[in-house]
Amino acid sequence: MPANESTNSPLDTLWRVHAILWMVVAGEGLAVVLALATETSSDRLTYFGRLSVAIQWVMLLTLVAIYALRKPLSRIRPQGVAYVALCLLLINTWVTAGIAWLLMRDVGPMPAGGWQALVLRLTGIVLAVGLLGLAAFQNHWRARQAAVQAKQAQLESLHSRIRPHFLFNTLNTGVALVRRRPEEVERLLLDLADLFRAALAGPRQISLEDELALARRYLEIEALRFGDRLSVRWELPGVMPAVTVPALSIQPLVENAIRHGVEQLPAGGEVEIAVSTTPGTVVVRITNPLPHPGSHSHPGHRVGLNASQVRIEALTDGRGSVQTQVAGGRYIATVRLPVGT
Incomplete structure (x- = not known):
């Protein structure tokens, strides 16, 4: 992106x-x-x-x-x-x-030399200061463009890492579903097609509503695999805020909630996705239960979290953020998006 x-x-x-x-x-x-x-x-x-x-x-x-x-x-x-x-x-x-x-x-x-001399002096000063500013701007702009190109390369690298990351897990879900409940393969393939389409489209921006729809597709696939072990609660406003996000920036956070939360618990748990608004900001919060102390859970490589954080910060020019915390026995990932993004 x-x-x-x-x-x-x-x-x-x-x-x-x-x-x-x-x-x-x-x-x-x-x-x-x-x-x-x-x-x-x-x-x-x-x-x-x-x-x-x-x-x-x-x-x-x-x-x-x-x-x-x-x-x-x-x-x-x-x-x-x-x-x-x-x-x-x-x-x-x-x-x-x-x-x-x-x-x-x-x-x-009257100024020394008259107003004409004053105007000439002011013109010389403005030219000197302006040319210095012009040189500084050109150097700054070259450095800024180099930084943007470096950020673009980093985003493409992260995207190439996260694409097989979630596709591999989705395919595993499909394999398990085909073996256990072949009658639901059609539903899986439809959801899987949407996820493949989004992953293979490359870096781009989509509406928050469309990104949450991709997360819903992913959760529907995981619900087929986990059955009663997974429950999902959505708390969405009546009208979705008109903001854009990088494609596949919130879905990986939902995937982390499954892999490092629900999947690690024998009884499963609840994943909650909530969207709220404050003056000038849209907040998306994804929460999941924490594994029990001493369980053999895998901490992961934070690829999905890092990719989401870098891409959202790049889209919002540093005004947006992805933050995580633990509170009340649950892991919370909070995405903040400035209105007008």
Whole structure:
């Protein structure tokens, strides 16, 4: 599964709170440097205040301009977007200087060399800072793309490991069913076909409802094998939240609940799948009973859990998570998905 689409667009990062805060801080830092480096006859703190207001206005106007042009800019290569942003920064510097000249030409003393010299100095400063920022962006973008490619390779590796992992167990279930209850083979084959189709389709994103349907298919197969030893309880909302998940990211957690919980208990147990919502988050919780202390249970290699965790974090750009805990004698796997994924 590819990483979240937003990772392929440099524009999306500009609208995040931490990015805006960093730009504000960088602007204040530039104002401090200019206030300390410039000879001025006025109060230096007042001079810093004027610089700060001017710089923040330039940055604000540039952000607004980029946001207004976000659709046409989304069709340009990231490096081209950076050059457009530099041009907008220059234009907004001239606009801000022109507004300042209109408002302040009769208020305070004329800058040394006149307003034209001031505009030239500001243009030089903006070009120097902008070109440095452009070089830093290009290096950052190359590193980000390399990280995305490395993450994609890791996801494909995990997917190739988990595919035979659950198909092998499903086939074993089918073999056991054919021997003991051949009349139910048709039901098995239908469910198995859905699981094969999902596994062989490769990394992709599907709706949470479709992913839970795959988990239901898997549980139906396991119910044929375990009989009365397995009970399943679903707690689902009337309307399923409209979020997407990587295909086969929740089903492996359900499979773990069977293999490391119910299967290890002679009397079996109950697997519970619950979906709930909180403001801005969809929570999927899978719980299963714990094996008895001293039982010869296999801890497993955590392939399914690790694959689900990495793929969900990649899809949600780190905002989603998969966490596990033990509480009340049950093992709990909790998946959190941000709304809008």
